[in-house]
Amino acid sequence: MSLFFTFLLLFSSLLPSLNALTYRYYDHxxxxxxxxxxxxxxxxxxxxxxxxxxxxxxxxxxxxxxxxxxxxxxxxxxxxxxxxxxxxxxxxxxxxxxxxxxxxxxxxxxxxxxxxxxxxxxxxxxxxxxxxxxxxxxxxxxxxxxxxxxxxxxxPFPTFNFSQLQQSFSQRGLSIQDLVALSGGHTLGFAHCSSFQNRIHNFNSTVDIDPLLQPSFAASLQSICPAHNKVKNAGSPMDSTTTVFDNAYFKLLLQGRSIFSSDQSLLSTPYSKALVSKFANEQRHFEKAFVKSMVKMSRIAGAGEEVRLNCRVVR
Missing domain, CATH: 1.10.520.10 (Peroxidase; domain 1)
Incomplete structure (x- = not known):
């Protein structure tokens, strides 16, 4: 093997580390x-x-x-x-x-x-x-x-089933644990009616409401979002503590008080349901898993080429 070819192999092997993200990138x-x-x-x-x-x-x-x-x-x-x-x-x-x-x-x-x-x-x-x-x-x-x-x-859409969610996440190198942990981000925020109408109106050919929804909760969602809702920004908080980052999302999910079909789907496999229960029972476990999954997600490589001077326009 020539010295030049050996150098090329060595240089190529270093490229991933040269392009890797680091925690102290901007220290100086x-x-x-x-x-x-x-x-x-x-x-x-x-x-x-x-x-x-x-x-x-x-x-x-x-x-x-x-x-x-x-x-x-x-x-x-x-x-x-x-x-x-x-x-x-x-x-x-x-x-x-x-x-x-x-x-x-x-x-x-x-x-x-x-x-x-x-x-x-x-x-x-x-x-x-x-x-x-x-x-x-x-x-x-x-x-x-x-x-x-x-x-x-x-x-991933709020109407996705578990198989669709798993495929979407796995295509980006994320696991089922990442899927469940990152879904916990729904502890913050607000859902518009259009995102969950499928669960409270004409659910299927035999029932109007998703039977997995807790009845009184489903009724409250129907009152906020009637079948022919015309209120532009009508909707529901994602959980009971919508501005606080906690594990209430998982607790409500186990009570049949989730918003999206995709939320409900987390209970459809034994492994994902076990994770939901774990996170609902111990906020510390949820926070640890969430942080790990956020760092992992934030490492999904992009094809970026520049440092913009204005975030709204390319240089």
Whole structure:
């Protein structure tokens, strides 16, 4: 084997580590990065309690399309309709929080920090500001230049059954434990009627309501979302403590008080149901699993090429 060929093999073997995310990526180039983002998330949450749920969902939707590359942050331009304008993302909001954090970071460390990293850190801070755990976020993502609304159909839908959810997650290198743990993010937020109408009206040819729903809970959902609902933003909180990061979601799921079909499906296999029970019985177990799965999800590789100066437009 020639010396040149040996060098090529050695260099190729180093590429993954050279491109890997690291926890101390900005230690020297932008040491105040995390405190700047945490401040913006905190200030926004003081004014709007829905911000944490929005940022957590935004990060999830970013990573599931083209990897964690900040493509969900790009605005539509000309004939190109961007991800944020795809049907599943119409209700995404709080993009201004990322914009403000980016502006402050550009002032402190110009041209250094990617929008994808800002979003990953903001999602962590969204959990923390809601009373959830803190964790170290691996950094070093680059921002993608492609964002297409029609690709958002790849996101897992609230009507998915367990098999569909498992396939969606496994395609991205995520396990059943990741699926159940990350579903616990539904402890924050609000669901619009359109996301769960299938469970409370014309469920199938024989019953109107999903029989797995607790009857009084189903009745309350029907009162909020009648069959021909015309109230634009009508819907229901995702759990009983909608602005607090806790394990109430799992407790309610076991009581037949889940919102989405996809939530209910977590009880359809012995393993996933056992995980739900474990997380419902001990918040510490849920938080530990959630953190592990969030870090794993945040490592889904994107095809990012740049550090945007404005998170809404490519350079």
């Amino acid at each position: 180039t932008c040491p105040n990065l995390e405190s700047i983002i945490a401040r913006e998330v905190h200030l926004a949450t003081v004014n709007d309690k829905t911000v944490p749920a929005a940022l957590l969902r935004m990060h999830f939707h970013d990573c599931f399309i083209r990897g964690c590359d900040g493509s969900v942050l790009l605005d539509s331009k000309g004939k190109n309709k961007a991800e944020k304008d795809g049907p599943p993302n119409i209700s995404l909001h709080a993009f201004y929080v990322i914009d403000k954090a980016k502006k402050a970071i550009e002032s402190a460390c110009p041209g250094v920090v990617s929008c994808a990293d800002i979003l990953a850190l903001a999602a962590r801070d969204a959990v923390v500001v809601s009373g959830g755990p803190h964790w170290e976020v691996p950094k070093g993502r680059k921002d993608g230049r492609i964002s297409k609304a029609n690709e958002t159909i790849q996101l």
